[in-house]
Amino acid sequence: MNFDPRFSGRKFASVGTRPIRPDGIDKVTGRARYGADFNMAGQLVGRILRSPHAHAVIKSIDTSKAEKLAGVKAVITAKDLPDLTDGDAAMYDILDNSMARKKALYDGHAVAAVAAIDARTARQALKLIEVDYEVLPHITDVDEAAHHHAPLINDQVYTEGLEEKPAKPSNITKRTQFGHGDVHKGFAEADFVVERSFKTEQTHQGYIEPHACVASVNADGTADLWVCTQGHFVYRQHCAQLLGLEASKLRVTSSEIGGGFGGKTHVWAEPVALALSRKAGRPVKLVMTRDEVFRASGPTSATSIDVKIGARKDGTITAAEATLRYSCGPYAGSWAEIGAMTAFACYKLENVKTVGYEVLVNRPKTAAYRAPSAPMAAFAVESVVDELAKELGMDAVDFRIKNAAQEGTRSSYGPVYGPIGIGPTLEAVKNHPHMKAPLKANQGRGMACGFWFNFGGQTCTDLNIGMDGSVSLAVGTVDVGGSRASLSLVAAEELGIDYSQVKAIVADTSSLGYNDMTDGSRGTFSSSMATISAARNAIKILRERAAQTWDIPVEDVVWEKGHAIAKGEKYGNLSPLSLKEIAASSGKTGGPIAGHSELVADGAGVSFATHICDVEVDPETGSTRVIRYTVVQDAGKAVHPTYVEGQYQGGAAQGIGWALNEEYIYGKDGRLQNAGFLDYRIPVCSDLPMIDTQILEIPNPNHPYGVRGVGETSIVPPLAAIANAVSNAVGVRMTHIPMSPPRILAALDAEREG
Amino acid sequence: MVEVTLWGSLSAVAGGKAKHEIEAKDIRELFRKLAEQYPGIEPWIDRGIAVAIDGTIYRDTWSKELPEGAEIFLLPRLAGG
Known part of the structure; x- marks a missing residue:
């Protein structure tokens, strides 16, 4: 990292103010372009055929009748998306989820797709595709799926995380454990113990905008994808890998996003749209219906959680324990693991143990949903905390304050906390x-109470200063909640100019270096760090240009409130040069002025x-x-x-x-x-x-x-x-x-x- | 020399031990030496391991130095929403 990320305690001029967001007018007037608002000349309509069965072997698929229908330009099955994942199990699951290969694993699982000249023809073609299924027993309940007698969803899955490899396959893909101390000893010291079991049902992120994209694969091997996503660079990586494209030849442009909340962090129908376009030789637009969004994209886990907490009469918690079972859909996940890490994170505990079980079910592939897995764990734990406070005769807030984690506390998931805010909240x-x-x-x-980790990640930003002194800021994190406004404030703060002089955009994947997606609450955290870095790099050039103009050493030029200032009594007659003035003469002092930054914004x-x-x-x-x-x-x-x-x-x-x-x-x-x-x-x-x-x-x-x-x-x-x-x-x-x-x-x- | 604590599931592929003394100057060297000593850890590193240094979590900065006496904790690399 090329700059110091440590907190400086500075006073702010722009940061902390509340200007209108740059994308606001477009959004309220209907001009903003969402995923389904992109169109290309000659584009076809893509539609996906989905399994009506929760669990079934796909014995054969006959697409011949659909292919003969007038207006149909391409029909694809899993054969058109060969496995190029090279042993990457997570990518294979994404591929299989995009288009079922051997088995349909949930109601709504994609099994074939068509591209046709219009939606009516595409729908007709779907009806002409004949799929021969062998229906298998299914399981959708997380507790029933965890039983040893439940129908197996994948007979190659043996539970990970056990001391010995199990002899039989299971729907439980992984066991994880966190904690410290001795919970048996802790419960023995308790005067009161509350133990309960909880369930939460599966929910969808409920984004108003369905998944939508336009894919265009060209004969020369280049391709474009316009898509609604939380991470267009990640979508580029996924699609390039799944379709055997060179990443640099696939340009992905993110649209405005009508909600994602974790559900748009990996690809669903986008590889299908690209495969259809490749086969048809024309652009293909694919927009999921609401029915498809529910049946085949992004729900969170259903859960079953047991919690036990003990405390002494004085209100000190002596031990806390939880067992968490989270559904993953039909593919391995780490959802219970996150629940197990977050469950007791708010508290200072000497003895704590959490165990998580990842459970396969015949439901759609579980996706992240805003602080994924933490709300369910908090529901179970905070319910027992409340009940225990009542048993103790203590006020619910006072009981939590007495046991709240603080700086120096060993967290229930392992590390010791730095400065944290649970006590103050x-x-x-x-x-x-x-x-x-x-x-x-x-x-x-x-x-x-509730806790979430927050992440940083790979981030790249460009800041360009126009000859009129206006500033364009190109970021690579998709704006899901107003980050273009907050990042413009940060650029204005660093440069010492007005917010109105800065225009932030989300750049496409060919215009900027790689960025991780906007997840883990990282958008403003990470891109503000990169923006600060880019702005400081631009200021270095601004100072150099001022020094050149004045013909003095650059070390004698400082940047204050949007101006270069010559420091020292010997420069008393030199008027400060504004950013606008330096920009106006940039053509004669060395050319364009810009600041770039690429960094990993760790330390969230x-x-x-x-x-x-x-x-x-x-x-x-x-x-x-x-x-x-x-x-x-x-x-x-x-x-x-x-x-x-x-x-x-x-x-x-x-x-x-x-x-x-x-x-x-x-x-x-x-x-x-x-x-x-x-x-x-x-x-x-x-x-x-x-x-x-x-x-x-x-x-x-x-x-x-x-x-x-x-x-x-x-x-x-x-x-x-x-x-x-x-x-x-x-x-x-x-x-x-x-x-x-x-x-x-x-x-x-x-x-x-x- | 730094003391590294592994979370429960990871310690299962590291000889069943949660705490390990490793001579490593940064995260990259730590991962390399752990993988040399316990080859079963390699797939976990490929899938992603986060490193908490004195409570601050690092997911990608493999060049981050490990200060002598710091608390080093390995954690799963998590998904966000």
Whole structure:
């Protein structure tokens, strides 16, 4: 890394202000171009044939009738996407998920695809493809799939992470374990122990924009892909590898994104679109329907979690233990592993143990969903923490404050923490007026904490100064939440100019060096570091040009508030040169002025949040309404506070939907019953209260401005906070998410029946 | 010489030991020496291992130096959303 990333504690002029986002007008006027808004001359319409079976051998596929239909230009199966993954198991799974090779592994799994002159012809062609299936027994429930007698999804899978290699294959792909101390000893020291089991159902990220792309493979081996994605460089790598293309010859351009939340971090239909284009010799546009999005892309895990926590009478937790089973879809994943790492991360524990099991099921391939795996683990743990506080007769916030992790605490997943914000978020909640507001009948209040790691990663940025003094900033991290605005603020801050002088764009893969995708809350963290570095490189050139203009040594020129200043009494008559003035004469002082940066932005700061939630439950219908909600979260430094607040509110809103209504419902036939927004109910504005936010700023020591990631942590506490609120409202501990009306009524009935 | 702690599953392919004394100046050398000593670790390194140095997690900076006496913890490389 070519610059010092350490926190400097500087004062800010631009960072921390709230200007309008550069992409705002296009978005509210409908001019912004999303994935499905790209078109090319002569493009065909792509459509995918999907398995109606949850688990079936593909004995044969006859495409001859479809190929003969007038208007059909290409039909492909797995044979058109040969295995080029060279032993890379994760890429093979992505390939098999894009187009089933031997078996259909879930309802909705792609088995063939067509490209035709219009959508009607493409749909007709799909009906003419004959697939001979041998239907196999299927399994969709995470607990049933983990049983040794469950139908095997892949008979080559033997559980990893056991001391001895198991003798028989299993649907459990991996066991992981974290912790320290001795939980048996810890529980023996406890005066109170609470132990419960929990379930959470599978949910979809619910992005409003379906997956969409236009692929164009040219006869000379070059190709273009316009696509809605969280990481166009990653999509380029995936597609190039899967199709045998040279990465440099495949240019990928990212569109605006109508939500991703982790679901657009690896390819789904894009390799299919490219393979269709390659075969047809024409561009192919492929847009998933909402039904396809639900059946064949990105849900999170369904889970089954057991938690046990013990504490002494004085409120000190003596031991904590959890066993977590997470569904992965039909391919190996590491979702329970993340749950096992995050489960107890908020607490200072001497004795802690978590064990995770990754479980295969006949459901779509699990994808990341905003702080993936952490919300479910937090739901189970924070529910037991709340119950234990009641057993102890302690206030729920005070109990958490007493046991909160702090700087120097060994985290439950291993390392010792640096400066962290869990304590300050809890103190802020304790003093928040929301905690003192009165409640009415049938209302309950809950609170809960949450943790997420945050990442950095490979990042590349270009900053170009025009001859008129305006600045263009080309970044490679897709803007999913306002990062073009925040990065423009950072460039303005470093250069000492006004925000309005900076225009940030997301560059395509041929215009900039490689960037990891926008995930792990890394967009603003990583690209701000690269932008600071690029701006400082540009300032070095600006100083050189000023020195040249004045004919003095560059060491005597400093950069202050957007101007080059000659330092020293001997230069008393030299007026400062503005960025605009230096830019205007750049043609005669050495040519264009630019700053470039490529770096690995490691050292992301972990982040914590505490949420408060009030609900009202109708005891006759079981319907729940969130009536007040408050988010308190550590941002490190809020570069653009409005968009930080937006991330806090968005995470809470998604969590509210997950907690109360959203779930994948499968029939006994293994088919998804509710693949649409009418039957899979995400919250709409009228379901939500105004979500209040409070930003705390405990600087990340590994970023020049103290920035931490903010995008994901906000979805971690809501399931637990709402479950605690509902449990307090109805007087029954809720252990199954979502807490839909039938589930709440069932819990109340069970309580009445004893 | 630095002391490195492996997470539970990784220690299973490193002789069942969680703590290891390794002579390594940076993350690259640490991975190389671990793989020499325990070849079973190599596929895990290929899949991605993060290194926490005094609590700060490094995923890709293999040139990061390992200060004498620092707490070094190996973790799975995680997915984000």
